[in-house]
Amino acid sequence: MIAQLGALKNPLNAADEDMVLSVLNEVENELALEEEASADVEAVASAKHLLIESAPLEVEPVHATEEGAAWELKAYDSLAPIKVSVELLDTLINNVSELVLARNRLIPFAEKFVDKNFLNTVSTIDKLTIELQDKIIRTRMQTVGQLWSKLPRLVRDVSLHCEKEVQIFFTGEDTELDRTLLDAIKDPLTHIIRNCIDHGIEPVSERLARGKPRVGTIHLKASHDNGMVVIEVDDDGQGIDYEIVKAKAIQKKFITEFEAHALSEEELTQFIFMPGFSTRESVTEISGRGVGMDVVKTNITSIGGTIKISSRRYQGVQCVIRIPLTLAIIPALLVRAGGEYYAIPQLNLMELVRLKSSAANELENFYGTPVFRLRDMLLPLFHLSDLVDLEPKGARPLDDPLTMGALNIAVIQSLGTQFGLVVDEVLRLQEVVIKPLPTLLRPGSLFSGATILGDGQISLILDIDQVALKTRVFSRVKPLIPTQEAAPLLNKSEVPKQKMLLVSISGYGLSAIPIEYVNRMDKVAASKIIRSAHRDVLQYDQQVLRVLDLSQMLNQSSTSSQIEIYEEQLSLVIYFSPQGPLGFVVQDIDQIVELPKELHRTSPFQYGLLGMSLLGDRLVNVLNMPELLQLEVLQPQTLPLFESLT
Amino acid sequence: MNTLLFSFRVGGYLFGAPASSVVELSREVEVFRVPGSPPFVKGLINLRGQLAVAIDLKKKMGLDSTTESSERQLCIFMETTNTLIGLMVDDVHEMFNVGISDFVSSPVNLGEQVDELVSGVYKLPNGLLHVINLAGLLKTNEQKNFVH
Numbered sequence: 001m002i003a004q005l006g007a008l009k010n011p012l013n014a015a016d017e018d019m020v021l022s023v024l025n026e027v028e029n030e031l032a033l034e035e036e037a038s039a040d041v042e043a044v045a046s047a048k049h050l051l052i053e054s055a056p057l058e059v060e061p062v063h064a065t066e067e068g069a070a071w072e073l074k075a076y077d078s079l080a081p082i083k084v085s086v087e088l089l090d091t092l093i094n095n096v097s098e099l100v101l102a103r104n105r106l107i108p109f110a111e112k113f114v115d116k117n118f119l120n121t122v123s124t125i126d127k128l129t130i131e132l133q134d135k136i137i138r139t140r141m142q143t144v145g146q147l148w149s150k151l152p153r154l155v156r157d158v159s160l161h162c163e164k165e166v167q168i169f170f171t172g173e174d175t176e177l178d179r180t181l182l183d184a185i186k187d188p189l190t191h192i193i194r195n196c197i198d199h200g201i202e203p204v205s206e207r208l209a210r211g212k213p214r215v216g217t218i219h220l221k222a223s224h225d226n227g228m229v230v231i232e233v234d235d236d237g238q239g240i241d242y243e244i245v246k247a248k249a250i251q252k253k254f255i256t257e258f259e260a261h262a263l264s265e266e267e268l269t270q271f272i273f274m275p276g277f278s279t280r281e282s283v284t285e286i287s288g289r290g291v292g293m294d295v296v297k298t299n300i301t302s303i304g305g306t307i308k309i310s311s312r313r314y315q316g317v318q319c320v321i322r323i324p325l326t327l328a329i330i331p332a333l334l335v336r337a338g339g340e341y342y343a344i345p346q347l348n349l350m351e352l353v354r355l356k357s358s359a360a361n362e363l364e365n366f367y368g369t370p371v372f373r374l375r376d377m378l379l380p381l382f383h384l385s386d387l388v389d390l391e392p393k394g395a396r397p398l399d400d401p402l403t404m405g406a407l408n409i410a411v412i413q414s415l416g417t418q419f420g421l422v423v424d425e426v427l428r429l430q431e432v433v434i435k436p437l438p439t440l441l442r443p444g445s446l447f448s449g450a451t452i453l454g455d456g457q458i459s460l461i462l463d464i465d466q467v468a469l470k471t472r473v474f475s476r477v478k479p480l481i482p483t484q485e486a487a488p489l490l491n492k493s494e495v496p497k498q499k500m501l502l503v504s505i506s507g508y509g510l511s512a513i514p515i516e517y518v519n520r521m522d523k524v525a526a527s528k529i530i531r532s533a534h535r536d537v538l539q540y541d542q543q544v545l546r547v548l549d550l551s552q553m554l555n556q557s558s559t560s561s562q563i564e565i566y567e568e569q570l571s572l573v574i575y576f577s578p579q580g581p582l583g584f585v586v587q588d589i590d591q592i593v594e595l596p597k598e599l600h601r602t603s604p605f606q607y608g609l610l611g612m613s614l615l616g617d618r619l620v621n622v623l624n625m626p627e628l629l630q631l632e633v634l635q636p637q638t639l640p641l642f643e644s645l646t
Numbered sequence: 647m648n649t650l651l652f653s654f655r656v657g658g659y660l661f662g663a664p665a666s667s668v669v670e671l672s673r674e675v676e677v678f679r680v681p682g683s684p685p686f687v688k689g690l691i692n693l694r695g696q697l698a699v700a701i702d703l704k705k706k707m708g709l710d711s712t713t714e715s716s717e718r719q720l721c722i723f724m725e726t727t728n729t730l731i732g733l734m735v736d737d738v739h740e741m742f743n744v745g746i747s748d749f750v751s752s753p754v755n756l757g758e759q760v761d762e763l764v765s766g767v768y769k770l771p772n773g774l775l776h777v778i779n780l781a782g783l784l785k786t787n788e789q790k791n792f793v794h
Contacts, residue, residue: 097695098694340678340679388681435697437697438729438730439784440699440784441687446681446682450690452692456692457692458690459678460678
């Protein structure tokens with residue numbers, strides 16, 4: 001192949017195409033280099049000759065079979081595979097992709113000059129380039145079977161440890177995958193299999209009782225699907241017990257009991273991927289630390305893959321991992337905004353909407369952010385050119401989002417929310433080669449990399465998660481308490497809400513206590529309160545409950561920590577704090593409501609209040625419980641009573 | 647011990663960089679802007695499939711950048727630690743073979759930001775040759791000193 005390239009160069013010398021020539025030279029040099037390396041290993045002159053004749057880039061001789069005659073095969077059999085450094089391969093891939101671009105520039109040039117000889121030469125270069133590119137990409141591919149070969153041992157070890165009987169089956173070991181990706185899925189896959197054995201497969205006695213075969217099975221399948229590699233892990237264990245998941249989620253305060261009822265199994269599955277989540281009561285050597293599935297998910301998403309878990313109780317769990325074929329190439333949508341090209345990864349792209357100017361009334365202004373009603377969804381719109389914040393090159397055709405002409409909207413999904421990116425022009429879907437950004441440009445960047453287009457233009461690849469974060473900064477409606485990313489449940493509604501208990505406090509009127517600080521509500525007779533050591537305490541459920549008056553706490557009247565009793569019956573809101581049970585005396589207990597997390601500021605600043613909220617036509621003070629409790633309870637000098645209790 | 651320096655002019659100063667780090671020279675390169683990049687970074691350049699960071703040396707040095715020499719903008723591509731950079735310069739000069747005896751490290755009172763960018767000067771018969779510190783070029787933290 002080198003020889004052919006060299007021969008082709010000569011007629012090209014006549015043509016005035018320096019660029020192409022220099023690239024060809026470079027590739028030729030690289031090839032020669034590798035050829036030398038291989039010669040070192042073999043030191044067989046005839047073999048070297050053979051290598052030049054066919055594809056010298058093959059790392060493993062097996063690949064040569066498809067083109068080789070029988071005698072060629074025999075010659076390869078006697079040789080060990082060549083070790084080639086990955087860096088060298090990377091340079092080669094780079095050079096070859098440059099060669100492809102140079103060829104692209106050469107073709108229109110050749111068509112301009114109606115010279116048969118020249119055209120023939122160019123078309124041969126064309127063919128060779130395609131072949132070269134195909135081969136060189138395959139040098140980095142390895143079969144998943146190489147990774148899987150280590151699994152039977154793992155299965156044996158773990159199942160012995162868990163005292164279970166498990167066997168593992170494989171399908172599709174020949175599926176090829178980029179080396180770096182193979183490395184990246186190694187740990188997640190190991191973890192999933194450990195999970196299958198430890199959590200999924202039941203002990204033998206239980207299996208027999210359920211009428212299942214004695215030995216549990218794990219089935220690993222790999223296949224290509226639509227430019228992605230799909231890896232499936234099936235087990236025939238007990239499946240996920242969603243009741244336990246639900247209980248754990250409540251215990252870990254990911255959700256409240258009220259929310260838990262409304263969750264579907266699929267939504268509950270998401271908790272498995274949360275950091276610190278484990279359904280195990282105790283930590284074992286194998287599992288229970290609560291680190292694991294969250295790491296699995298992070299690892300897989302970091303290489304542009306997805307993971308889905310579906311479970312059927314007592315029948316097993318299916319875990320489907322989808323990852324791109326190579327790290328370096330992703331399908332992306334090329335768009336133009338503000339005179340520059342950007343690539344939106346297809347993974348984040350839901351759909352494209354073109355909104356004609358006549359339909360502009362479908363846009364609404366939502367607190368300063370234009371919102372588009374897409375079917376039953378409210379889609380906030382952001383201009384990509386505004387987000388990237390560059391001076392536009394040339395005139396920007398679109399101005400105010402509410403008054404302009406046709407809109408190109410890319411509907412994007414990221415971080416559990418959807419939004420629309422308005423771009424000036426949608427060009428095409430294309431496979432792009434990701435090149436990492438130089439370190440200088442990386443910090444806080446909106447881009448995950450850059451790519452070079454066929455015509456030599458550079459297009460930046462948008463890091464959609466970063467863009468999504470920026471849209472939040474951009475929108476004028478800001479949540480007061482930053483909602484965690486790990487709370488997709490709250491993101492479902494437009495305005496994040498929080499459950500609060502409404503109470504009346506003398507002097508403060510209607511106030512709201514966050515539900516996390518409410519464990520019980522009760523009424524007690526005022527006579528039961530014992531005044532002791534300047535404190536009011538109450539015997540409650542075999543425990544000593546400290547009674548606090550919220551209105552006094554809010555007034556900061558610490559002079560007397562004894563409550564004033566006006567009524568015979570006291571309404572108490574009981575909170576089991578880590579320091580001991582507390583009872584807050586309130587005038588009246590109203591109801592539990594959902595208040596938006598976003599609050600109106602109190603002005604001037606009021607101690608103990610987070611802010612105010614409107615509930616219908618009533619004004620509600622939202623209490624800042626941590627602040628209130630800090631003064632009353634956590635101060636060390638007021639603690640002695642509690643220390644003796646806990 | 648002698649060093650071979652490649653010299654170029656920026657904003658009236660003569661700068662030098664180790665000749666071994668220079669990859670190539672190019673005129674009229676296409677620079678693609680990168681949003682959110684430091685102000686002295688003009689953008690990215692496609693150097694035959696490799697990404698190079700275009701650095702506006704005038705801005706980086708805090709030199710007068712009003713005399714925009716966009717007409718014949720020259721770009722020197724240099725290889726630094728893992729990064730390919732493209733320095734936008736006004737003009738290129740000759741190669742100097744300089745001896746260590748002519749080297750003076752930059753005066754301490756020169757100011758922090760210059761200090762980090764220029765490792766010293768060589769005394770030439772007819773002027774000073776400022777030796778550029780390529781690693782210092784890629785630092786972003788100190789740009790705050792002169793941007794604001």
